[in-house]
Amino acid sequence: MKKIVILIFILLSINIFSQETINNNKLKLKFKNGINISFYETTKGKLRVTALSKDMKLKKNRFFINKEKSNVKIKKDGNRYILGKYIIEEIKNGYKVNLESNNKLLYSSVFSITKKGFLEIKNSYDKELFHGMGEANDKSSIIAKQFMIYQKAEYGNQAKLYIPFYFTTGGDAYYYNSNSKDIFKFGRRGSAVSKVYSKYGYLDYYYFYENSPKKIVSEFYKFSKSNSLIPKWAFGYLQSKYGYKNSEEVYNLIKKFKKYNIPVSGVILDLYWFKHMGDLDWDKDNWKDVAKLDRYLEENGVKLITISEPFFTVDSKSYKDFNKNGVFAKDKYGKTLKLSGWWCFGSEYGGIMNPIAKNSFDTIGNRYVQMRKTGIDGFWTDLGEPEGDPTEAYFNGYSEFEFHNYYNREWSKLIYKKMVKVFPNERPLILSRSGFTGSAKYNVSVWSGDSSSSYINFRKQIGIGINAGISGFSYWGSDVGGFLSDRKKPKKELFIRWMQFGTFVPVFRAHGSFSPREPWMYDDETTKLLKSYIDLRYQMLPYIYSTAYETYLNGVPMMRPLYLEYPKDNFAQKSSLQYFFGDFLMAAPVVRRIREKKEKEVYLPKGNWYDFYDLKKIVGGNKIKVKRDINKIPVYIKEGAILPFKDLILLFPAEKKSEFTLYNDDGISNNYLKGDYSKIKIILKKDSVEFEGIKKEMTFNLKIVKNGGVIKKVVELKKGDNKILFE
Incomplete structure (x- = not known):
């Protein structure tokens, strides 16, 4: 059964419920302590929650993600409000949100006003792990960490690219329409508590649930419209x-x-x-x-x-034209902001471009x-x-802090x-x-x-x-x-x-x-x-x-944490030094000097695996020790793998069938958007392989690794479905 009870919001007061408003498929609840919270279900079935502190008016932000409300009307049943698949129920100190009836409490959220600003605290009752928060996090899970949502580069360390999105091992996912310098805090191992502070006096986020991390990530790509296909040459060596x-x-x-x-x-x-x-x-x-x-x-x-770069020195070829057309950041008086700094390279001053200026x-x-x-x-x-x-820069009325x-x-x-x-x-x-x-x-x-x-x-x-x-x-x-x-x-x-x-x-x-x-x-x-x-x-x-x-x-990333493929594996949940590259390859880079340690431990999840280099079969379910060889990075092939390489297709049959889509297009144009591409579905079974989508005669070199041996086949395929039996 799915986990059902999602959130319980408590407003830190007793009998504080004051007023309800149901309007245009949206529920608004107002409390005597001044906190106002609204809910609606989006057309894609997510729950949007917006909480405002006393006297706060939500400032419209053109850069936020705004999803349309569903057409499902809100119904009231006693002390419960039904928003599509979500049920909001009044309780003594606030309300709770359910998907369907279940007595198991999984999360509680507390809103309050503190010296640091508006605060929300979520507690996990199942001691779940958190994942996410963008390129700023360098571990597989989030344990005892704080993130301030303000993009920056740490010279000699890493760029901090924060994405205010996280999810739990239990399937709950949250995306915040975050403002600059909102703070996210996460608890220690075994105490999965998240806190979100906002100086702005409001919090605005979406909640959704999926039953696997891969589905969560895939759904987030759709939600954030992060899907794209870069040119093929970009995947070569640069x-x-x-x-x-x-x-x-x-x-x-x-x-x-x-x-x-x-x-x-x-x-x-x-x-x-x-x-x-x-x-x-x-x-x-x-x-x-x-x-x-x-x-x-x-x-x-x-x-x-x-x-x-975004900076333009006064003696650059672009400065006069950019300044004339008003595409530099302004000061508070509306004049082009003059900057100086290391990037001027000896020039007197310059400006920073405004990518949202009218003429940009x-x-x-x-x-x-x-x-x-x-x-x-x-x-x-x-x-x-x-x-x-x-900090004194303005971009079309947005302060540097806001933009x-x-x-x-x-x-x-x-x-x-x-x-x-x-x-x-x-x-x-x-x-x-x-x-x-x-x-x-x-x-x-x-x-x-x-x-x-x-x-x-x-x-x-x-x-x-x-x-x-x-x-x-x-x-x-x-x-x-x-x-x-x-x-x-x-x-x-x-x-x-x-x-x-x-x-x-x-x-x-x-x-x-x-x-x-x-x-x-x-x-x-x-x-x-x-x-x-x-x-x-x-x-x-x-x-x-x-x-x-x-x-x-x-919306499935190319480079994946182990838990996307093995969501119920405890080691996979916490592994930060191994990863999947696509569906079938697992890499374990050597990140220490050979002189420090002659061997490296690699974890192989349950199932059969094959060494990438000699194709020897290894039974998984535990850690193995690998010699630190300067000539090799440990890479392992998952049983059931279909690996199309330039000169051959490697196949590793398993008891269960597996699939892979071999995709190709011209690599440089947008003709693929018009359907100009080749897409061949390869279906691997225990004793055969099938090719669907062959539109012209093609020749493939197959290398089938099975039962400790290797079968080599050269197959010529014609238009239509093709099934090849193994010897």
Whole structure:
């Protein structure tokens, strides 16, 4: 049976119920202590709860998620109010909310007014664990942590990308229309208490229930409209550093990739591609023939991404035009706010752009259009928290405090919508350090920020990545090697481990500050090893791209915590150092030096598993010890796996049937939205495999791993359904 009783709200007073109002499918309850709470059921069956303190009027916020009320009329039955599938019942000190009759109390919520502001406290009666809160959380579950919802970058650590969304192991999920600096506190292990403080004097959130974490996450993607499909080339290997300074360095870079026969899909240019911060244009002194460079890159199958920031110096090419058109932030008197700081690079002053200004779509957007026309294929939006913007800034009447968390999302929205309008059949890519709920719908991929090149920060990346994924950001990566390494190359062993990890995450980019990050920067033996992993990445692209399509279609993240696949496994609930990459691969990165420990413990959930490298079968249900081999990252294949690689399809039959959708399209256009794609459903059974959706003759190399042996088959499939029996 489902868990039924969801919430009980207590208003910290006795007999305080004062007044009820039922209007337009919405229930409002007013209490003598001044707290007012309203409820309605949305058209998608979620419960919206809004609580206001005394004399507080809810300020309309255009950036909040506002879901329409359902058409279901509210009914009153004695001391109960029926809102669709929710039942609100008056009790001595307030009211409770049920889905259907059940005596088990699972959650209670208390609203009160404190010195810190408006407070809500939720208590778990089943000692459930909490999960979520965005890229700010670096553990699988949330235990004894506090989050202040205010996007920021911690130099040398990580970017804090907060998403005010969390859910419990019991299936309850909450999304808050949060304001800047709302505080979320979570209790210790075994005492699952959450507290939410708001200085604004009100709280506004949605509640919904699903019977599995995967369904919760999938539903959140739909709720927040976080589904998108970025270009296929973005899943290849992306080479970056701070930074390549001129055309010749890029030519030489590509020549080296060709020399070592290492594939590369994108080159990323940091600050040196322009002369002044805010130019949004090439420094022609160092980048003399950009059209020629673009042709060279395209001929070699390499895309170009360039950085831009929200700051514009007074001597930049854009400043006068932007100022004239009013697309900079203002001061309280309505004048362009003048800024100074490290990003000015010696200039006298500058401004910070306002992505929601009246003329921003054309004035700012046209600059990005011109960038695209010079051959720039993707946009790297940095410092977009925004980092270091002054508190006295105003954006269309919103103070910096009010607009801060939404800044980067609106910047991404501007770029994306402009690109789609001017280049309707091109699929944009935005690489961003920040964002907010729903940013991902604008083809945004995030990374974890300017981390240091250390094992401590490397270990954090796993938890950061899986929490980004469950919070709406499936397309995620980290600076392979760590951004800060004291202007030296990262330690060789650490770089190898980070590259191995990068092979098995959604977006694979090496990046660093004032030191090399290329795969040949050590010795020939290391180059050969790193090449093998980059080659492996390209072999896995059919599996990776199909997994990205699953994010687009169903809202299931590419990089997943173990508990999404094993929700009832206690170890999986708490595991922060292992994760699933797609449906069938489980990775356990080596996050310590070999000299510290010769072996690594890996947990295999119940069932049969196969070693990724030698395909040996292993019985799960416990921990195993694995030798720390510098040549390998521990990866395991789940029984029932269907792994479409570039040159073959690996099949691992199980007693129960399994399925996988092999998806493909041209990878760069929006024709897939019109149905121009290939989608082949592969159904694996104990003794056979079936292919549905074959539209033309195709040949597949099958490798079937079964009963300790390997069967190899070359099959030619014709239009229609095809069933292949195993020998």
